Amino acid sequence: MKSILAAAVALAALSPLAAQAQFAKPEDAIKYRQSAFTVMGSHFGRLGAMANGRVPFDAKVATDNANLVATLARLPGAGFGAGTETGLNTRAKPEIWKDTAKFQAAYEKMLDATSKLPAAANDPATLKTAFGAAAATCKGCHDDFRRE
Template sequence: MRRLVLAAVLAGVALSSVSAAGDPIKERQALLKEMGRATRPVGAMLKGDASFDLATVQAALDTYIKNAKQLPNLFPPGSDKGGDTEALPVIWKRHDEFTAIYAKLERDATAARAAITDEASFKANFPGVVKNCSTCHDTFRQKK
């Protein structure tokens, strides 16, 4: 009986993992939302609406680095349909250009992670990192 219950539980876990892992639209949206959440407090610092906090900046950069590695793989052919997505079809027509933005984001965030040590270096380096976000949004994301 225990084996049967254990097998049923494991099967349920496996199925839920497959369904979550099998939806690239939901996966990429989760990573992009995570990046947005990481950016908000840092954006407030850039505007002068919040005090500079190095740990928060580093955490945001770490999120960008991690997610920039994963996101290009979450735009497979056909994932422009079948879900609620703001991804434009141009992503799949200019896929190399699209994925290059994530590679640049990763490089820029990694460089900024090493360079930012105080508020002055933050203000000098961080805007270049988030410019990658604007580049992608302006070309590859549906305007709201």
């Protein structure tokens, strides 16, 4: 899965044709990636509330949210194709397209960390550790590649 996503991110970032095939216009790609992050962030937030004890732990709810986060994490990468640098008030920094390899490495760190959430979601302590590791990859990427 990781290598498939990496290939998709690389292809989308490097080939305007590939991005065009998937999205009719650049704004569609930007809206898609923003939407995917919004939905992912919502479920990640629910997981965090449980990981950090703000809501009672429930293994079923935690697992459902962890599975959704792991699935959704794979999606927004395809929305960063060439030609999607500006538009729709994107907070994406130009560095994404200037240093695609670094962005891709950061994205893959996030994929690695989020892929571990489902297996960790059965226990509050392991969930807390796995959630923290995943949250650190979010922050790392936002610090480098997203405007405030």
